[in-house]
Amino acid sequence: YEMNDSDVEQLDRSEKGYQRIKIQVCQPDGETLEAVTYQSTQLTDDPVAYDWYKDLIITGAREHHLPQDYIAYLEQLPAKPDKTKSKPVH
Structure with missing residues (x-):
């Protein structure tokens, strides 16, 4: 950008x-x-990204047409829930 x-x-x-x-x-x-x-x-003792951040990174990688093998690599990374974020109501 x-x-x-x-x-x-x-x-x-x-x-x-x-x-x-x-x-x-x-x-x-x-x-x-x-x-x-x-x-x-x-540095952090817990280097696992929050699930919302991982989703943001993967969405950006797709929108910018990064290589599929790199997107697959991102998709397999671990993620954790962010307990400070409220969940959407269905």
């Missing part, structure tokens, strides 16, 4: 505990682009 400065600042505020860093991304055609990502030095 291309973002303007105010969007990046908003993202910085929402990514508490993470630092924005610049990285180089190699495109399929060999072109290299500069991008930003977020990283944290905070």
Whole structure:
């Protein structure tokens, strides 16, 4: 995605505990682009993602047409329920 400065600042505020860093991304055609990502030095003893976050990642991978074998890899990762999120009423 291309973002303007105010969007990046908003993202910085929402990514508490993470630092924005610049990285180089190699495109399929060999072109290299500069991008930003977020990283944290905070480690957890429970590195399993919440189920809603795993679903978000898989949905994004599908929407961006990532390789099917990578999507399958994401689908097999463990996930846990988020007890702080309320469940939808049916």
